[in-house]
Amino acid sequence: MIKRRPARRKLLTFAIIALCTFFSGWGLPGAFVYADTSPSITIKTTVGFNGEYKWNSLVPLSVTVTNQGASGVEGNIQLDLNGQGPFGGIYSQHLSLAKGETKTVHFTIFGQLLDGKQAAGYVEWVDNNHTPVKQPLIATGMSEGTTMVGILSDDATFARLLQSQPPEKNQPFPLHLTALHPNDIPADSLITSQLDVLLVSVNQEAKLSPAQKLTIRNWTADGGLYLSVDGKSNSQIWDAVSKKERDPSVANAKGRSLGQYQQLGDIAAQIPALRLPNIPNAALFFLCYILVVGPLTYYVMKKRNRREWNWLVIPLVSLIVSYGIYGYGKWKHGDSVILQNISVVDIKNGGRADVLGGTAFFAPHGGDYQLRFTGSPNVFPIRNNPYREDTYDSLATVSTGPGQTNIQFNNTAFWSLQKSFVYRHLQDAGQFKTSLVEQNQRLTGTVQNQTAYTLHDVKIVCGQSVQSIPKLDPGSVVQVNLPIQPFQPTDQAFTRTPFARSLLPENAAEKKEAGPSREEKLLEMLFNNGTNLEANKLPIYLLGWTDQQPFKNKIMNQPYTTFQLTLVKASLGYTEGTVDTK
16 A cells, blocks of 8 residues: 555646646636637727727727638627626627628727726627627726817828927817828717817828718817818917817816716616605504514413413514515515616707717516617616625627617516616707897796797796796797796705795695605706806806606516606707896
């Protein structure tokens, strides 16, 4: 036996080496195997503008995929951002590539998901559950206070402007210059990119498509600064940029936070059918339960000289009460999914609109759920507990296809809420046609609803004056007659002010809920993000409520009920006179 020990040790050593060699070559089950190249597929990723973006913006991201193999391939391009903040997840698009073919797919992600110091996630090519290509996603971020200046010109003009850039101390915000190519201008929207200034030479402008030119016009109408660099001196260009950046409305826009997007998901999770029971009634019920399992049971068993039965009666009563509470909850909420959509439609000039939405659904059973949006808006799942690794959270995958976007929630816990955020830019939302004049400290005239929304509890707001209109149908005209009262800031919580109460719809103002209503939270979100307050201007705008949704979605392969609430907001134009804003 002693002579055989060395042989056993050699055999054990050989087995360990063999196992190590095996796992080093094939990987442990579930382990990550990094591969940045593939013999057949190559990918190139561009984030923002030349790899630069604003941390507080929606960032365009393009992935160019080339098939260098000997035959056609099919697979998915995926952004794996599953561990990144509240909007983390997997974003996927399907691709089919012929031999030698190159295609480019486009994504929109939150700048907050990126981190310039390390890989924020990965761009992957996935083929039959195999990932032959996986590259880190790295970009350079800057604060939302930075003025991003895009320059679409030849190299000599860019160098001239870069060299003449004024010192930072002379600017209200830091300037950052980035060279652009005509392909960097999207054909749909520049509004969410947080590009502040666009300097363009005539020869480069001629290379832009009609769709790109329309995108620039819309972006300019929403506050972007567009300048032709031909025929202007350096000082003229930078003086115009400085003047634009000193506008108080620009400072307000730079200070807004993407946190409002997550707020919309939280408001959507406040589903009317899932309200807590009446607190006094619940307190009375539990008081009766305590009396039954406590003094009453003790008294009855003592009188019958059966005190040892307490060990049986008390657990039995507790079990019956627990089953009753569960049965009540099941009866109250049912076995169907409950879906709620909350939206804010911000109507712009020319019939354009930005749609911000929050969606939440109640899952009565554990398992997998699919939420489908039509029209391909930008959608982002909101994680319930993004910063706690020890907390269970559903994994979400967003897949985009022709005319639709799906969010797949896997391994969803029963009786849980799953949330998402929706962004959509509309070109044909309609507008509110105005004929308003301010005179003798009053605002008078008419407003016509030229949108498709049937609004109720409409408010025309002039500073701190509010005119209520019970209903405003599409095509209808209302008379406006308001005193001019500039808005007066206060240290009081917004929802507790008389002004805030005057903006609520009648049914919400009458309810006595334990906490703020959905309508109160929507108004607070808008006002706290600087939506209406501009330092030296008299804000005049319209607010109206409707149950019409600016986007369509549904729960696939499940019965469900739907709740919807939309707040429509529009700034109103007027003819200026002498307005005393003091």
